[in-house]
Amino acid sequence: MNNTELKNLSLNIYMSGVGGQGIGVLSEVLIRAYDDAGYEVKGVDTHGLAQRGGKVESHLRIGGPAGSPLIEPGTADIAVCLERTEAYRALVTYLKPGGVLIYYNTSWQSLNVRIGDEKEVTEALIKTEAENRTSSVYEILTENLPDVRLQNIGLLAGALREDLLPGLASANIENALQVLFSGDVLSSNLEILSG
Amino acid sequence: MDIGKILLEKEPFSDIMMGNAAVVRAMIEAGVEVVTTYPGSPTPEIAEAARAVLKYESPFYFEYSTNEKVAAEVAFGASLNGRLSVVFFKSVGLNVASDSVVQFSLLEPQGGLVIILGDDPGANSSQNEQDNRHFARMTNIPVLEPADPQQVYEMFIEAVEISVENKMPVFLRMTTHVCHAKSRVSFGDRTIVRSGRGPSFDPDFGEYIPLTSAVAPMKKRSILKLGKIRERSENSRFNYLTDRNASKGIIICGLPSLSLSDLLSEIEDKPDVLTIGMVWPLPLSFICDFCENHDEVLIIEELDDFIEKEVKAAAFDRGLKLKIIGKTEPDDFIGELNQQNLRHFINSKWPELGLKSPAVPLSALTEIKPRPAQLCPGCGHRSAFYAIKKALKEDDITVADIGCHTLGYMRPYEFGKVLLSMGHSNGTGAGLSLFNRTRRIVTILGDSTFFHAGLPGIINAVRNNHDITLIVMENGTTAMTGHQDHAGSKADSESGKKKISIKAVLEGLGVEAVYEVDTYSQSSLTKAVDDALAVKGFSVAIARHPCMLKFTRENRHRGITPDRQAGIDPAKCKNIEACIKVFGCPSFMVNKETGSISVNKELCIGDGSCVQVCPVSAIGIKKKNEAEHE
Numbered sequence: 085m086n087n088t089e090l091k092n093l094s095l096n097i098y099m100s101g102v103g104g105q106g107i108g109v110l111s112e113v114l115i116r117a118y119d120d121a122g123y124e125v126k127g128v129d130t131h132g133l134a135q136r137g138g139k140v141e142s143h144l145r146i147g148g149p150a151g152s153p154l155i156e157p158g159t160a161d162i163a164v165c166l167e168r169t170e171a172y173r174a175l176v177t178y179l180k181p182g183g184v185l186i187y188y189n190t191s192w193q194s195l196n197v198r199i200g201d202e203k204e205v206t207e208a209l210i211k212t213e214a215e216n217r218t219s220s221v222y223e224i225l226t227e228n229l230p231d232v233r234l235q236n237i238g239l240l241a242g243a244l245r246e247d248l249l250p251g252l253a254s255a256n257i258e259n260a261l262q263v264l265f266s267g268d269v270l271s272s273n274l275e276i277l278s279g
Numbered sequence: 280m281d282i283g284k285i286l287l288e289k290e291p292f293s294d295i296m297m298g299n300a301a302v303v304r305a306m307i308e309a310g311v312e313v314v315t316t317y318p319g320s321p322t323p324e325i326a327e328a329a330r331a332v333l334k335y336e337s338p339f340y341f342e343y344s345t346n347e348k349v350a351a352e353v354a355f356g357a358s359l360n361g362r363l364s365v366v367f368f369k370s371v372g373l374n375v376a377s378d379s380v381v382q383f384s385l386l387e388p389q390g391g392l393v394i395i396l397g398d399d400p401g402a403n404s405s406q407n408e409q410d411n412r413h414f415a416r417m418t419n420i421p422v423l424e425p426a427d428p429q430q431v432y433e434m435f436i437e438a439v440e441i442s443v444e445n446k447m448p449v450f451l452r453m454t455t456h457v458c459h460a461k462s463r464v465s466f467g468d469r470t471i472v473r474s475g476r477g478p479s480f481d482p483d484f485g486e487y488i489p490l491t492s493a494v495a496p497m498k499k500r501s502i503l504k505l506g507k508i509r510e511r512s513e514n515s516r517f518n519y520l521t522d523r524n525a526s527k528g529i530i531i532c533g534l535p536s537l538s539l540s541d542l543l544s545e546i547e548d549k550p551d552v553l554t555i556g557m558v559w560p561l562p563l564s565f566i567c568d569f570c571e572n573h574d575e576v577l578i579i580e581e582l583d584d585f586i587e588k589e590v591k592a593a594a595f596d597r598g599l600k601l602k603i604i605g606k607t608e609p610d611d612f613i614g615e616l617n618q619q620n621l622r623h624f625i626n627s628k629w630p631e632l633g634l635k636s637p638a639v640p641l642s643a644l645t646e647i648k649p650r651p652a653q654l655c656p657g658c659g660h661r662s663a664f665y666a667i668k669k670a671l672k673e674d675d676i677t678v679a680d681i682g683c684h685t686l687g688y689m690r691p692y693e694f695g696k697v698l699l700s701m702g703h704s705n706g707t708g709a710g711l712s713l714f715n716r717t718r719r720i721v722t723i724l725g726d727s728t729f730f731h732a733g734l735p736g737i738i739n740a741v742r743n744n745h746d747i748t749l750i751v752m753e754n755g756t757t758a759m760t761g762h763q764d765h766a767g768s769k770a771d772s773e774s775g776k777k778k779i780s781i782k783a784v785l786e787g788l789g790v791e792a793v794y795e796v797d798t799y800s801q802s803s804l805t806k807a808v809d810d811a812l813a814v815k816g817f818s819v820a821i822a823r824h825p826c827m828l829k830f831t832r833e834n835r836h837r838g839i840t841p842d843r844q845a846g847i848d849p850a851k852c853k854n855i856e857a858c859i860k861v862f863g864c865p866s867f868m869v870n871k872e873t874g875s876i877s878v879n880k881e882l883c884i885g886d887g888s889c890v891q892v893c894p895v896s897a898i899g900i901k902k903k904n905e906a907e908h909e
């Protein structure tokens with residue numbers, strides 16, 4: 085790796101979801117996939133107390149000039165989100181104007197919504213807000229997933245199909261999955277990836 | 280991927296690695312023999328990586344100790360015996376350990392001793408954001424502060440060298456996003472063991488009894504050693520200069536140095552930057568030379584003005600005439616210096632530098648309500664809060680403690696009105712009970728915390744006959760930090776680990792009223808708490824249920840997934856919403872248009888703890904395939 089000339093790409097990918105949705109795996113796959121594609125990568129998961137149903141974020145910075153593993157709000161090129169409310173939050177905080185939002189269209193209602201303190205975020209609200217910011221939005225929903233913990237890979241598969249991950253080929257994600265998993269887990273992940 | 284295998288690689292290699300895993304490779308290369316900890320964010324992944332290694336080889340002994348003080352003492356004792364040792368814990372863990380740690384530099388741990396601190400600027404997962412560099416000054420312990428996983432690895436090895444050479448402990452201070460940062464790290468091979476194993480324990484290597492007249496020479500020796508280490512700091516490659524011949528200079532350390540490099544890429548006229556990796560003792564000559572060559576120097580450090588005060592004093596002593604700019608506003612002392620906060624800081628001190636204004640203003644970030652953390656579906660703590668609340672009166676005082684059950688302070692349970700630290704509840708509760716004849720005091724403790732720091736407060740309450748009812752939330756694990764075993768977890772015959780019964784401990788202490796109930800038996804728990812509250816003096820209800828997150832995870836690893844699911848009978852449901860507004864399981868969803876309640880199949884684990892909650896018996900538990908056809 086040290087001797088390969090690293091390609092000239094600079095990209096910030098912000099990921100978010102709710103604790104328990106598998107953001108950690110999503111970010112681990114992406115960081116290894118970009119590394120596999122020959123880019124310099126830095127990332128960090130930020131979770132705090134969030135394992136218990138709060139928000140989980142992961143930051144990924146691709147390309148040589150990145151300093152901190154954290155992304156500054158308003159500078160993410162791409163936001164990859166596993167849940168609708170978190171997708172909205174990503175859109176208005178981390179995504180840059182004109183950026184790309186990809187989200188898995190499921191809703192894990194927060195207590196505030198269930199108690200009636202807050203309105204639930206709708207697809208329409210995300211669309212309008214994205215238009216205001218000239219950002220594009222892709223909703224992904226994979227039918228008949230055998231396990232909710234595969235939504236993260238379903239989301240990646242969708243992003244690949246729409247060609248939303250610059251510099252990355254399906255093979256890079258496959259290679260990352262090969263490194264991270266084995267056996268049944270690997271095959272079910274690969275199956276979803278190939279659609 | 281098997282992190283244990285990777286970390287044991289014989290040849291030099293590189294891999295994408297989290298700071299917390301990189302440090303374990305450093306331990307293996309350095310020849311560490313004893314590793315101890317008490318879990319706490321942001322460090323639990325160090326333990327996970329260490330334990331993954333032990334599946335294949337035993338380069339070191341590892342234990343989860345009862346608390347940070349014991350963990351530090353075990354590592355210290357092992358080092359006295361010539362073993363290179365490491366102890367790690369979260370920021371506030373040092374408060375617990377400090378009663379012993381303050382003596383470490385007076386004595387001479389022979390084998391080397393590195394203390395890894397997981398400091399938490401921004402209080403991402405802590406009850407405060409204390410800056411542990413202050414302890415370095417108080418204890419005469421050197422501090423290295425890495426900025427990324429590569430430096431974590433390199434600085435750990437440097438820490439070992441300093442420790443072994445000087446027979447004194449060294450702090451490696453890793454902040455949250457250094458612990459969790461991931462990037463490609465290049466490691467060395469395993470053939471060079473950098474530590475010299477010291478000789479085994481001999482009191483003649485002491486003195487090891489720091490008492491009265493022995494203290495002064497010991498203290499002097501540690502100050503002299505620190506002076507020697509300062510020389511090393513002056514020449515350390517971890518303190519380095521980026522020189523552009525500018526008139527302005529910045530002194531910075533740790534992760535903020537990486538945020539700074541992001542920000543400086545925006546401007547042409549960049550200041551010179553002096554990056555400090557060895558934070559204590561500071562390379563003051565190097566720093567003063569830097570100051571002398573600049574008209575203005577801005578000091579950038581997370582949390583307190585630790586370096587700033589040192590630099591200003593040194594500059595004053597040397598009669599330097601430059602302007603040194605540091606912290607003045609309350610906000611300057613608060614939070615992590617990520618790009619957005621650092622941008623704000625620099626723009627407020629040096630607007631002329633020309634950094635852009637933020638793409639998203641800080642105020643916009645705090646406007647959006649965060650998603651509140653919640654207890655997991657099936658959590659025994661939820662059932663317990665639901666049941667306990669039924670036994671309480673409006674003006675009873677509930678005292679929170681630290682663990683997953685802390686979340687009880689939030690809606691809908693609102694159990695727990697004051698929180699300090701692990702195990703505080705019975706001390707604080709005792710104080711609240713004084714001169715308080717009508718309002719009853721209910722305290723809480725998790726089972727890991729019971730052993731960690733809970734016992735002294737309990738013993739105090741028993742001895743002094745304080746009128747408190749304690750609820751022990753026994754879930755068999757240290758849940759909040761990721762399911763580490765504790766003294767009350769199941770026994771392990773292979774390693775000889777024993778399970779200590781909380782009930783037996785309480786009985787041994789002479790607590791007369793100890794009730795035990797599974798938290799899913801909600802009406803029995805309500806009655807137990809009622810009965811315990813009726814007892815004058817100290818009484819305990821043990822509310823027991825295994826951690827369901829751990830249970831479902833372990834099952835999943837064995838290929839077992841929940842086969843049952845809660846379902847709501849629409850014919851019976853009257854939209855009372857007790858399942859949401861009182862019980863608060865996240866698996867229940869409301870359709871805000873129709874008002875109808877449904878079950879989120881992605882979340883429900885079919886535990887059934889909700890069934891008793893519905894006043895019209897609309898909740899049922901069904902086999903998953905049946906529930907799906909509703």
Ligand SMILES: Cc1ncc(C[n+]2csc(CCOP(=O)(O)OP(=O)(O)O)c2C)c(N)n1
Nearest residue numbers: 319372682683684725726727728757758759
């Ligand atoms: C001194 C100190 N050490 C460690 C922690 C980290 N910590 C937070 S919650 C917790 C777990 C407590 O476990 P337990 O008491 O069993 O409660 P549970 O989470 O299982 O409900 C720990 C160790 C801390 N906050 N303070």
